[in-house]
Amino acid sequence: MPCTTILVGKRASYDGSTIVARNEDSPGGQFEPKRMAVVEPADQPRTYTATESHLTIGLPDDPMRYSSVPDALPGHGVWAAAGFNEANVGMSATETITSNERVLGADPLVEYVPARGTEGEEGYVPATPGGLGEEDFVTVVLPYVRTAREGVERLGALLERYGTYEMNGIAFSDADEIWWLETVGGHHWIAKRVPDDAYVTMPNQLGIDYFDLADAEGDQVEHMASADLRAWMEANHLNLTMLAPHVVDDALDDICDELADTLFDADDDMLDDLDGFMDDVREGLLAGDIFNPREAFGSHSDSDHVYNTPRAWYMQRFLNPSDGWDGPNASFHPESDDIPWCRVPERKITIEDVKYVLSAHYQGTPFDPYGRDGSAATRGAYRPIGINRNGQLAVLQIRPYCDHAHACVQWMAFGSNPFNALVPLYANVHAMPAYLENTPAVVTTDSFYWANRLIGALADARFHDNSAHIERYREKVGAAGHRMLRETDAEVAGLAPEEVPAALERANARMAELLRRETDDLLGKVLHTTSLAMRNAFSMSDN
Template identity: 55%
Template sequence: MACTTILVGKKASFDGSTIIARNEDCPSGEFCEKCMDVNRPDPAKKTYKSVLGHLEVALPEGGTRYTCMPNADLKEGLWEAAGVNEHNVAMNATETLTSNERVLAADPLVAYRAAKGEPGETGYEPEVAGGIGEEDMVTLVLPYATSARDGVLRLGALLERYGTYEMNGIAFADVDEIWWLETVGGHHWIARRVPDDCYVTMPNQLGLDSFDLEDAFGEGHEHLCSADLREFIEDNHLDLSLDGQLNPRDAFGSHSDADHVYNTPRAWDIQRFLNPSAGPWETAAPHEEFGPESDRLPWARVPERKITMEDVKYALSLHFQGTVYDPYGRMGTPATRGMYRPIGINRNCQLTAQQIRPYVDEPRRAVQWIALGSNAFNALVPFYTQVDEVPEYVRSTPKTCTTESFYWANRLIGAMADASFAATQPHVERYQEKLQAAATRLILQADAAGADMAETNQAIADETRRQTDELLGHVLFARSNEMRNGFKRSDN
């Protein structure tokens, strides 16, 4: 899956919350229907079997209830994507990452292989299970994590035992810490604690730009890794540093031409938004330090001001506004408008931002913000997570397109608004501001009054549906006026 992630430390956020957020994007030419749900591990279920990897994994005893963002069509598995459990531990998984030939030769990915022939036949080869992947990780880890660090260690142990068939980055958060884990080859992994005063940008490219092996194999305050990572690096000559300071990007990552078109420009777009004075952003040549193809954009950066939830939404909806690369803009040329892959793209299927708030009681501490469909045209709305179910409007995503579903309503809006961008954008912007403000107000009122969280979620869903239906009407009217078979002479 192609995705974009932003992580915000508690001293960098507007209210002292830890915030982890990610767009889940569909592969090119696909549109994956998503929904929000609440899941609880079945105590009678002792094993989990993946659909894509055909892997069976023993499940621990217990496990807590958790929110999630599963696929509506389960033909490829749950893909629960993001959620918060009863311990107010958040997990967002996964950001697909890149690697290089040296790593993949030293520790190949663990791919599923179907059986060949029939048992007893000459040349029969039995099925070989794959490792764990994006389909599985939230389901296998989030119900059992008691802290962000604990989530890292549980996932790390699963990776070491079963391996993975893809390179991924995974975010964990609790009220105190955010951790970012990156897989390295089939069985290895590294993880860093996000500095409290920083934000992190991740655009489908291995991101960590420094790593302290002494800390990882010592106290583990800020760094964690697989048990044999040091030997893995030495035996396979992966450390490319001249000064002995390991740079994971160089050791484990990629710097391909495709990265410079598809990945790094997204980190550039977010960082120029949150650190506008750091530039020059717009005037730098593509490969220079502040250019959209720069390999030197930092993994973590201190923002110029504290970051809000509306900043998170805007950052994960960016399409190079104000630059020659904006596909909706008038600057540049047809060649530049579309040169780089935007963050807000037609294939966004869901955005989840988990906010763990330190200033409210534990049952209300976690809020899961969701947006469905293309982020340039949707709104981000919050829901309490410590509930047994979520409203039908966000939970129900049928296979048939319908305005009864938050997902489908947003898909319809995005497809029409894209074609009539100038005419519809004022309506979209008003919707985004009004809905997020109204939903946030309902959360604040419920916090103050101690109101029932499920009832508050329903009120938010009702307001979301009302405003989304209203926007759909505005966009339909604007798009209808721009139909090519229109004629200005009136019939009456």
């Protein structure tokens, strides 16, 4: 599915948390209702059959409880999307990403092939199952892993065995690490640890731009990959890195120049470490250990420049504003192919920053569809991050200063992100509040999902008239959420571990009740404001 992801390392976040966040967007012309759910071990299948690919696999007999954000309507699979398990491991799956013809020719996607003919008759060919995909990943991985690294290892093994029918990016987190895995063709994959002091921006495009094969084949400090990746790349001529010594030296000189600008106050030891690092990089490049996966496995298509790269540009423009992102002398433009996969932010990143970038529609630029700058052409030039078909936003926060039993918070928003608010919910519970868990097929304000869809559709028509209502709502809900977390953390600090889930459920319920009141109030205000602007209005009144 089309989505947008941001990952925030623990030293880059405002409170030392690891933060994984992703918009799940429906395909064009569709609006897939979403809901929250908690899956108990007894409800987890021991044999799993994928709806999309018809693949059947056995699952371990010792699953953990986990939270999720599945599709609300039955009949086409689970699509669990994002959640935490009892071991405080988070998973977000997936960011649909791009590839190229060379990769897909070297390792074709494993697609479902329907049966041909009639069973029992001559010429009948049975159906061939496909691989695993977004529909399946959370269900078959999250209940069974106890660290982010284990998540990469389990999913990697499943990909190598069963394959996938699509290109995907998947995030795993625990209190110490975030790992990002990208599928490469049908059976291959790479994974990279997010630096603790950095954030990652991911539109629907293969993103990793620096990979160390020697590390992936050795200690796996920051890189992991399918076992035969090097041989497969060599056999299919996929490494596009320029290995001429003068090219390598020029590239490293450019890197050093950029680092010097940010390390102006570095001491001698830091500079010596930097020199040593650059020597290692040079040796790795010349040995073929270091390469750019985005060049080898990804795409630089015209559609990327409309659909993908502008989103990364805007997120990094917001989080590193001093770098200069506009004008003819800017280092990066909305259509740049070399926007970094990760970078160190100018200041610590908050939950509110994450919500802002994942709701963005190019505010402050000529590309804002609601803006007054630019022209009609520029205002529709690029695909927004906060788009009409956002289905849900899950922000997975693991707080290192809290006891294990209440460290994980799953911040949730439903509907189009420019018109909604994030609400925090503790993940270590046996059920989620009905307001977020129950999303029926019929439209109703008893559902957080449907209420947000209604607000977005109404507010969009009179964006500027309604923006103040939405800003106040977002601030009030967010402030109440932070207060709820602070008060509940103190409340459960002295409880026995077995008592904590029930206390967290009560806190979630109180938060949901406040959320419902504020959402109903916002809906009333937006309905009134937009009704006044209906085209069949008339100034003369009969009162």
